[in-house]
Amino acid sequence: MEWTDEIISRLQTLWQEGLSTAEIGRQLSITKNAVVGKAHRLGLPPRPSPIRATAKPRKDAATEAAAAPVADETVTVAPAAPQTAPVSEVKPSVAAAPAAPVAAEPVAPPVSRPEPVEKPAASASSAVPDNAAPAASKPSPTRKPAEAKTMSPDLMLRPLLRPLTTETSPRRGPACCWPNGDPGTPGFHFCGAKPVPGKPYCAEHCAIAYVKLRDRRESVG
DNA sequence: CCCTGATTCGC
């Protein structure tokens, strides 16, 4: 696997979007294992794990005993689950666009919307993202500040300060919101080209972003 | 069974 700068950027973006590892893998045409492995190596913030942090019967019991002289229950990990649910489960048409394709404002990065969504990824089928719902527009402070530092503060605040009323404004044409560059870095920007009607991306990026439902799952490799 | 993410370890 050749981890180009482009691919890594997309991985980081999608990861921050809160998409599942499998979903990211589908969009990148790689396995979820590759996604998780790479994310781990990149030091991306861990997602709320469905399993306990303590489980490693991989080594021999001897090694485990030697290396892990666990004394008490003091080892507690306390995940403090952010509960960030993916916006994914992509119907063919809606797919996993960045969480906030405001249709006209490339200024607001899709990255910075840690909005808690209470919807299981795999089972829910209603494809409408609840981005527009101001019900819970409260930034979840569960993530450590150290991890959020990858993005400039103003970039984080911008979407929160924006009333999302620009949707219907025809003044600026819709713009492809395919991310270019690393989110949080000065050079980060969106494609901006004219998107396919009904899609958040231009035709070029649509071809990349949307995958056939048939090919879903990890049978890529 | 399906999904999920984390870790390990041979390459």
Add this chain to the structure above:
DNA sequence: GCGAATCAGG
């Protein structure tokens, strides 16, 4: 460094 295999919870 990479990622398949594996683990483990929902």
